[in-house]
Amino acid sequence: MNYWLQIKEFLLRGEQRIYYWIFTFSLLLPNVVLSVVMQQSMIGRVLNILLMLPLYMLVLLVAKRPGRVYWSLLVLVLLHMFQLVLLTIFSGSVVAVDMILNLFTSEPDEATELLSNILWPIIGSLVLYVPVLVLATFSARNPKTLTKRFRKRTALYALVLLIIALPIYIGAKRRFPYLHLRAEVYPMSVFYNMYLATKKLNQVFHYSYSSQDFAYGATSEHAEEEREVYVLVLGETSRAHSWSLYGYPRQTTPHLDTMSREALIPFRDVLTQSNTTYKSIPIILSPADASSAEELPRVRGILEAFKEAGFYTAFISNQPGNHSYVDFFAMQGDEHHSIRKELRREKRRLYDADMLPYLRQLLSSEHRKLFIVLHAYGAHFSYRDRYPACAQSFPVPRRYSGAAKDSLTLRNAYDNAIVETDRFLDGAIRLLGAQDRRSALLYVSDHGEDVYDDSRERFLHSSPDVSYYQLHVPLLLWFSPAYREAYPDVLRAVRANQQRAASTNAVFHTLLHIAGVKTRYRADSLSLASPSFAEGTRYYLNDRYECLPIEELDLAPEDLVLFKQKGLRIDPSLCVKP
Incomplete structure (x- = not known):
């Protein structure tokens, strides 16, 4: 004392x-x-x-x-x-x-x-x-x-x-x-x-008022009696770099790797328009993209367009609500299920596969035309919580930190989460494949992730300075035999565009095109299912909601090297040097 x-x-x-x-x-x-x-x-x-x-x-x-x-x-x-x-x-x-x-x-x-x-x-x-x-x-x-x-x-x-x-x-x-x-x-x-x-x-809080007069004026180009179902799977924090489907040396997507390429078509050069769920998912679900983000408070989501065209729509989510446009778009469907709320009494950790019973129930319903969105939790941190411990493919100890010293363990856990995404997608495709319907599934991730991949020791996403790992995302399309037989022109266009450069704003227009939903908001020049698809300049919505070409993002030399190695389209001569 x-x-x-x-x-x-x-x-x-x-x-x-x-x-x-x-x-x-x-x-x-x-x-x-x-x-x-x-x-x-x-x-x-x-x-x-x-x-x-x-x-x-x-x-x-x-x-x-x-x-x-x-x-x-x-x-x-x-x-x-x-x-x-x-x-x-x-x-x-x-x-x-x-x-x-x-x-x-x-x-x-x-x-x-x-x-x-x-x-x-x-x-x-x-x-x-x-x-x-x-x-x-x-x-x-x-x-x-x-x-x-x-x-x-x-x-x-x-x-x-x-x-x-x-x-x-x-x-x-x-x-x-x-x-x-x-x-x-x-x-x-x-x-x-x-x-x-x-x-x-403030814009989000007033969304109900600012969007109340919006309408797509959508109609269906397909016959009214046609039985069809379209599923959009929204991935979370899943980077193309870690998918064996895209050349990753570890086998993280074994089911997708062995799936027939007649039915499964992966796109190899797709970049996100934002490295945050808060912005990227609304861009995916609406006609408002990085170049027109100011329209987000006014527009309604893709479920509204399908509903106007005569589809029964449902949004099923394994994500926690985030009080954003995503939640508003989700509630615009005929059904909205947040499994984290509906299954909380089970007192166990929930995985993306827990959405499959909801999908199965919808597919067994009497609705002739279905549009379903599955919002996965994917590979969001904490990675080891995204898959059952008994199903891990790569060793992860019980205790580890989020620091660089545990980078290998973190990547193992992250890769296990990608393996779980592969299982989940395989389960969804099997359910669709068992249907006597013309059906298609589109999977896209909202953005990627840094996992201590190089000497920069970057981790997670949402950072103002974006990296290759956060930009390059997987996007794939799967078509049932009935759909491929009915719409061979769509399949030809999809295959023709498979290697072309695209951004996540293509998802909205591609789904409308595949499903035959006609509206003035559909731009076939942005549809991966259209012969009219045009590559053009790829844009990114930065942290301050400024729309910038990819080449103006101050990408580090390490990122430019990876763009070249992966064969992604970018013009290094136009890149702003850090």
Whole structure:
């Protein structure tokens, strides 16, 4: 106890100048780290420090006891702690719009999965900042104050730094008009992202009103008495790189690998238009794509189009609700089943295969025309929770972390999740194949995933700076014998387009084309089942909802090499160099 009293007395007698510089450094720490690891221009790295350092210096001089100012900045300190934890997941990324939206749209169980695997980074952040907050308390209670001379001299230094920083920014702005402080300098960038996220949330909250007058005016080109069923399987976090169907050395898709290519047609060059479920699934389910994302609050989903054309529609999901356009689109069907709610009494972990009984029941119904969406949980983190332990193909120990040191284990668990997706798809195709109907199934993943694949040690998805692993997704079509016999022209067009470059916005138009659903919103130039399909420029909807060509995404050299190795269409000469 005597030692504690001595330490307490020492801290209370401490020099406020020492406290002041400790507080300044702790506030600037995220800027220093980001200037090293963030993928941005050199001018952005310089401004990240040169602009924020004098601002922090001036703010801490507002009071004679800087600890009081530091405590008044508690919200900013908490943001710094969150930012540093985030850097252990998404190296080089600031708190982005999609990350903020995820705070409001993720279910507790989904958030718990991630939090349980970043416990040590959270503890590390607490170890950094809690002691500084303790020092701020002693500073606030210390009878000593910053001297008038120190405050004047330090304020002068800060103003000199600002005078140096502002001309640098003005000159850079003239040379690079797209340069914005809100994009380059932390925490200004985060506050701007919060503003954008608030706007997007407001649009979602008012969706029922903004879309109430929308109609597809859809009709069916197929005979009314025709018995047909079309199934869209929405994959989750499944990257083409890890499918043996696309050349991965491990056998992760054994059922699909051996399936007849008369019936199964995989597309090899498909890129997602967003690396977040929140944006990519609405793009897949509607005519609003990356180039027209502003239309999302107005349009209704694909189930509405099929319903207008005379189909009985159903949306079955193994995903937790996320209070987004996805949920609204799901509820526009005749049936909507969230198996996580309906089967929760079974008190066991649910897998994508648990949706198959719902599919079986719908297929045995008397509805002549069916359109069914199965929203899988796929390979979403935590990977080992996506498959039964007894069914794992690659060894995964009971305990492991989400850190780079366990990268091999994480990839094993991820690959096991892909194997489970293969089993699930095989089960769905078998159910369709047993039907005396003209039927087709389309599978597409919303986006991919980084799993510590190279020296960059990137992990998960949703990061503002996207990678090859997050962009390249699997897309495949399966057709029943009855469909192939009835519509040989469609099959010829599908095979002709199999090797062509496409994006996930093709799914909406392809399904309408295959099912013979006619509407003014169907663009055959975007349909993989049409002879009119045109490759064109491929776009991506970035974190700030800006539509950019793939070549302008600041892809790293490692990503460009993989694009070339995989034979994906991209023009390296047009790529913006990091």
